[in-house]
Amino acid sequence: MVEISEKSNLLEQKIVRYKLQDVNEPNLYRDVFPYSEVPRIAFNHRHVNINMPRDIWITDTTFRDGQQSVEPYTVKQIVDLYKLMSKLSGPYGIIRQTEFFVYSKKDREALDKCRELGLKFPEITTWIRASREDFKLVRDLGIRETGILVSCSDYHIFKKMNSNRREVMNRYLATISDAFEAGVMPRCHLEDITRADFYGFVVPFVNEVMKMSREAGIPVRIRACDTMGYGIPYTEVEIPRSVPGIIYGLQHYSDVPSEMLEWHGHNDFYKAVTNAATAWLYGASGVNCSLLGIGERTGNVPLEAMVFEYAGLRGSFDGMDPTAITEIADYFRKEIGYKIPPMTPFVGRSFNVTRAGIHADGLLKDEEIYNIFDTAKILNRRPTVMLGQNSGLAGIAYWINENYNLSAAEAIDKHNPLVVSLKQWIDAQYADGRQTTLSVVELEEKIEELSNGALRRL
Numbered sequence: 001m002v003e004i005s006e007k008s009n010l011l012e013q014k015i016v017r018y019k020l021q022d023v024n025e026p027n028l029y030r031d032v033f034p035y036s037e038v039p040r041i042a043f044n045h046r047h048v049n050i051n052m053p054r055d056i057w058i059t060d061t062t063f064r065d066g067q068q069s070v071e072p073y074t075v076k077q078i079v080d081l082y083k084l085m086s087k088l089s090g091p092y093g094i095i096r097q098t099e100f101f102v103y104s105k106k107d108r109e110a111l112d113k114c115r116e117l118g119l120k121f122p123e124i125t126t127w128i129r130a131s132r133e134d135f136k137l138v139r140d141l142g143i144r145e146t147g148i149l150v151s152c153s154d155y156h157i158f159k160k161m162n163s164n165r166r167e168v169m170n171r172y173l174a175t176i177s178d179a180f181e182a183g184v185m186p187r188c189h190l191e192d193i194t195r196a197d198f199y200g201f202v203v204p205f206v207n208e209v210m211k212m213s214r215e216a217g218i219p220v221r222i223r224a225c226d227t228m229g230y231g232i233p234y235t236e237v238e239i240p241r242s243v244p245g246i247i248y249g250l251q252h253y254s255d256v257p258s259e260m261l262e263w264h265g266h267n268d269f270y271k272a273v274t275n276a277a278t279a280w281l282y283g284a285s286g287v288n289c290s291l292l293g294i295g296e297r298t299g300n301v302p303l304e305a306m307v308f309e310y311a312g313l314r315g316s317f318d319g320m321d322p323t324a325i326t327e328i329a330d331y332f333r334k335e336i337g338y339k340i341p342p343m344t345p346f347v348g349r350s351f352n353v354t355r356a357g358i359h360a361d362g363l364l365k366d367e368e369i370y371n372i373f374d375t376a377k378i379l380n381r382r383p384t385v386m387l388g389q390n391s392g393l394a395g396i397a398y399w400i401n402e403n404y405n406l407s408a409a410e411a412i413d414k415h416n417p418l419v420v421s422l423k424q425w426i427d428a429q430y431a432d433g434r435q436t437t438l439s440v441v442e443l444e445e446k447i448e449e450l451s452n453g454a455l456r457r458l
Helices: 075-089 105-116 132-141 154-160 165-181 198-216 243-252 272-281 303-314 323-336 357-365 375-379 393-403 417-431 440-450
Strands: 002-004 011-013 057-060 095-100 123-129 145-149 185-190 221-226 261-265 286-289
Touching (some): 105 123, 132 165, 154 165, 165 185, 165 198, 221 286, 272 286
Parallel strands (some): 057 095, 185 221
16 A cells, blocks of 8 residues: 655655564574674665755753763853753754753752753653653652663573563553653663664554644654764664664654654764764754763763754854863863863863874964864864974964963964974973973973063063
8 A cells, every 4th residue: 555655755665664573582683783792883785865854953961961970060061061051052952952860959040050940951851761750759849851761682681671572562562651740851862772673562662652643732842862973974874873774764654743752862982973973964953962971981972063053964063163172171170179080072171182293384374274174263272282392493483472361462482482492492392302292381481582571471
């Protein structure tokens, strides 16, 4: 039987409705996940078309998944970061939501103080396990939407919960039913979807959830969680690892609309950002991230990375304020004491710093030659150089101009006597066996000496 698809407006074969396959033995995909070897990437050569939603956005898990891998944030730190996140989000709420734990007194205090700010974005949501006891915590808070953990791979169902698909599915549906009855919108976190039996459990389960949603008249959000970072962005890879295939399948076989579909990924195989962008491209409106990518093991999708991915795909920040990213990075360093790896894109101290003399020469002539974009305008961070044994005259001149904020009229070039003298001193340092780069304090003291105090850091 064929019928007109409301999505494509083409005649298509009637969609198959998959039923739960309640197996006796877990499907662990051992041919793909042998464990004693690197996971394999298997292809089936089935092509999925790009299907970018009209609206895409970012959601945040800094105060939930992010807190699971660092020392818990204080209430003040959560409030401060929430305000900075709101600034970054902008008036149109591109950073749509952020989720909170609700288990401790501190969790609930932080949630209340953030709600008291009255900020529209990001909307505050919560996260609970699929139990009626947990749901009581959310119901009492009066939250509009809550995430519910619904682990979906047989690794979790059989090995972690010592259960079977039917029992687990019924347990999940009971908690979701409680949410609907209380008028709370559930967000189903399909944990470990990239190792799950997609057609034997995931699709039948989501079909039941969507049916309950229609009956309750309350929407439900589906979050596809690549818990172990196994997702693959290539279009012709087999389920369960195919990101395009997962997004397509949830839409095509379970009727999940784009605005109710979200991707949550981890970076175990360096694919977190690419997988998140792929989820956008193939039909998910939301991608779930954390500030600086802080999260379990290798971390989540860095929120700041998806801000730039969004701008690249849309051609605009759409009201987001990317200078807040620099403020957030500074806050993590100075107030929280978190050590950001210096080479981290957009937030690391060295992300737009060059050490090579030949690169510094290019920066001195035109910063566009060796800077990825106007970082001063977009991130409020000017490109700079680090002085060491490979620094040439041009690099030293560039560093002096930037460090002392010299105007175009005051700027010195690589032929200036001060630059030549400083290079001779630097070369002598390394000729004596020095291995480390030069500190700002050392350089400023030497420059003050060589310039007879004419240049001092203001």
